[in-house]
Amino acid sequence: MSSHDGEDTAEQTSNVSTPEETDSAIITVYIGATVPTGFEHTAAEEVQEKIGVDARISKDRGRIYFPISTDKLFQVHRLRSVDNLFVVVEEYDHYQFKESKEETLMELQQLASKLPWSNALKVWELNRSLKKKKGHRKGGNSTRVKPDSEASVADTRQQELPRETSPAGGDAKTESVADPESCQQDSEEALPEARLIKFRVTCNRAGDKHSFSSNEAARDFGGAVQEFFQWKADMTKFDIEVLLNIHNEEVVVGIALTEESLHRRNISHFGPTTLRSTLCYGMLRLCKPQVSDVILDPMCGTGAIPLEGAIEFNSSFYVAGDNNDMAVNRTVNNVSHIQKRRADKGSSSGLPIDTVQWDVCNLPIKTSSVDIIITDMPFGKRMGSRKKNWDLYPSCLREMARVCRPGSGKAVLLTQDKKCFAKAVSQMGGLWRKVLTVWVNVGGLHAGVYLLKRTSLWNKKAALFSNLG
Numbered sequence: 001m002s003s004h005d006g007e008d009t010a011e012q013t014s015n016v017s018t019p020e021e022t023d024s025a026i027i028t029v030y031i032g033a034t035v036p037t038g039f040e041h042t043a044a045e046e047v048q049e050k051i052g053v054d055a056r057i058s059k060d061r062g063r064i065y066f067p068i069s070t071d072k073l074f075q076v077h078r079l080r081s082v083d084n085l086f087v088v089v090e091e092y093d094h095y096q097f098k099e100s101k102e103e104t105l106m107e108l109q110q111l112a113s114k115l116p117w118s119n120a121l122k123v124w125e126l127n128r129s130l131k132k133k134k135g136h137r138k139g140g141n142s143t144r145v146k147p148d149s150e151a152s153v154a155d156t157r158q159q160e161l162p163r164e165t166s167p168a169g170g171d172a173k174t175e176s177v178a179d180p181e182s183c184q185q186d187s188e189e190a191l192p193e194a195r196l197i198k199f200r201v202t203c204n205r206a207g208d209k210h211s212f213s214s215n216e217a218a219r220d221f222g223g224a225v226q227e228f229f230q231w232k233a234d235m236t237k238f239d240i241e242v243l244l245n246i247h248n249e250e251v252v253v254g255i256a257l258t259e260e261s262l263h264r265r266n267i268s269h270f271g272p273t274t275l276r277s278t279l280c281y282g283m284l285r286l287c288k289p290q291v292s293d294v295i296l297d298p299m300c301g302t303g304a305i306p307l308e309g310a311i312e313f314n315s316s317f318y319v320a321g322d323n324n325d326m327a328v329n330r331t332v333n334n335v336s337h338i339q340k341r342r343a344d345k346g347s348s349s350g351l352p353i354d355t356v357q358w359d360v361c362n363l364p365i366k367t368s369s370v371d372i373i374i375t376d377m378p379f380g381k382r383m384g385s386r387k388k389n390w391d392l393y394p395s396c397l398r399e400m401a402r403v404c405r406p407g408s409g410k411a412v413l414l415t416q417d418k419k420c421f422a423k424a425v426s427q428m429g430g431l432w433r434k435v436l437t438v439w440v441n442v443g444g445l446h447a448g449v450y451l452l453k454r455t456s457l458w459n460k461k462a463a464l465f466s467n468l469g
Contacts, residue, residue: 299377
């Protein structure tokens, strides 16, 4: 039940009427969205706030579904909490798979010609025309989900939009596998009038009771889609990505509306552990930034968190810092990239953010002057080490307590080193109180986002700085 990319793939005119042209063209469909695992409720809240509809959280973690009419389709690309978007063709809560692999794959082949493709394909065309207006890049699309499935493709040639109903739906993890025989280098510019529509099928599958692999499902279902539409298969330069999402008994068939995950939206200079912008948004919503709040990211890396905050919660002021000069330079470059992009669009290029190089255990920040601290702490995997964390975590938590406002300050901290973090918090003498933990998946690692409240207690270091002042 998930997949998506935010940009345009094809360059072909659409004869689907836009909502402005005729009211009869307005239809309502269901949109599926992949979101950071653990922040499904946050994403559902954002959908309610910005689009005004209720979102349903999938049984499979990391996905939500919500209805939308085509005249409001543009709004889905404004959501900050979603990674990928797709329009649902058909969905089955309890799909009864056959016992044998052969029967199941044959049924999937038969399914392709029975599905109600028409509305989903109209939405795909409308979505493409919306993206072309915004000047999105062209090219193929590449949907990634969780790491445990495979996928195959089928081809396609443009014809009429078919209609009918049948089972579909689902979601999981996957990679797409191209069929070498079907991949051809038909230049899209070569046939401006009768251009071939190219497609691929990606299967995302989760569950251990299936008699088939993701690759087999994508291959057979994709072959049937190809035969039904007479499209052309292309694994990389496809126009349409058909999604076959299978999670245990839940099956969802969809068409991707995004080419590249929206979580890359802010970053041009990546570091070894760059945080997804969608996860940053979820963390920021946890701490509820208010007007004039001073928000600190003392281990900013590439600046993903303060950048997302400065763009979406721009009534607060952000200070991004790191002890690594390369990290600071990446943050500065990412801020400059966003400012230039905004200026090119004619928007105000200013961002309420500043960048500093510092020692996280000895911050050049006035005592009790920070409202919110939000950061991605070193996991001890790709950055730092578990051994160093036992010294680093207590020191930085104590320093964070010093600069954070007693009684009202908050901290939202992400780490996979759960044991070390819990021990460090317990050593703080009551300076921090744990309010909430959100369990998330970060690059395949099970991590926690911890919301801490700064108590009104005063620590010795804070008192010393206060006296010196």
